[in-house]
Amino acid sequence: MLHKTRGIALSYIRYRESSIIAKIYTEAFGIQTYIVNGVRSSKSKTNRIAFFQPLTLLDMVVYHKRKEDSIHRISEIKCYAPFFTIPYDVTKSGLALFMTEMLGKTLREEENNEPLFHFIEQSVLYLDEAETGFENFHIQFLVQLAHYLGFGVETVHDLESELKANHYPHLPDAQEHQVTEQMLENGYGLSVALDRTRRANILEKMIFFYKIHMEGLGEIKSLDVLREVLR
Template identity: 55%
Template sequence: MLRKTKGIVINYIRYRETSIIVKIFTEEFGIQTFIENGVRSAKSKNKIALFQPLTLLDLVVYHKEGKDLHRISELKCLIPFQTLPFNIYKSSIALFITEILGKCMKEETGNISLFRFLLNSILWLDAAEDDFENFHLQFLIKLASFLGFSPETASEVSNELSLHKLPPLDSNAEKHLNALISSEYHNAPKLDRLSRNTILNSIILFYKLHIDTLGEIKSLTVLQEVLK
């Protein structure tokens, strides 16, 4: 059955010579996997650009309940990015976010509030001219509320880490994390590189306590090197 929906590209893998298998978080159906044939051929007119991390799509898809693999009938860019693919700092954040989303989001049902959160967060990052260095920290904190384990205070994170014999946050990091928890993207607290990386590592450990499939975050090293 043909259905219209909006979507956010999570990732894709190459399939055979010219095709890809792409994971998209859709507004109507949650996480869905699609096969797109011929997208890597010379005749595809750069269509592969539509499947880069966090690209926002307007889709018409063939959707049938119970199927693991679907097909796309029509697609176009919903809102073109202005800076995200061209700014090394933002693109590093985008790769990190898509890796986290790919590991955390398994829900194959629509979640409009989560979709709107992701959409608005991505658009904010694309539009931000400066002061977005802590975006990924705030994003993880906000995303956790949709995943069912959002901390209300930094001490909750420290206590849970300690309970599992993991390094807790020190008092300075707790202060910064409390500021991040209570702030919006546009008024994030200022953090130096060491504090940012310390808090990020603790948040990831916190995530791993709740999502046992999280595993290694391959984009983490690059992100921590790029954001100074």
């Protein structure tokens, strides 16, 4: 049966000679896997592989036979909001890579969740459109995403109490404590004076917080990229 849905591309792997298997977070069906034939063929007249680059915002017509099926097919696809800066800005590309990895590890529901989809969509659009003040975007993204995943905290006291109860080794200094509090209380665009070491410490704290609630989160490989692009 054919369905219309919007989607956010997360990742893909090569499959056979010219196909891919793509992971996409959809508005109608949650996280889904699609096989796409012929996108890597030299005979392809269009660059369809570009649709599956991380965080690309997609309009799709998809073919789902049964809910029990683990892999589905795409009938039609197009990008509804082309990026202006993310692919061309090294810092934004690094932030997007981290965002994509975290989404790939935390989005597990195969059912619709429109508030979560809209939050991710608006976060992607914010990052692409932001001219300044996005150096803490990845931390603020994790703070807000936690609420949609069901384990967000309201205050820095609640966060640090939970970290302490789970034997987190690093104690925040006064500035880290204050900045974390500001991030919990504000949305994107918060501009705070934060050096590289303290930003890394706060991010490490948030990832540990996620590991408390998300079993099997594992190593976050994109952290190495963030260390290079965020000075």
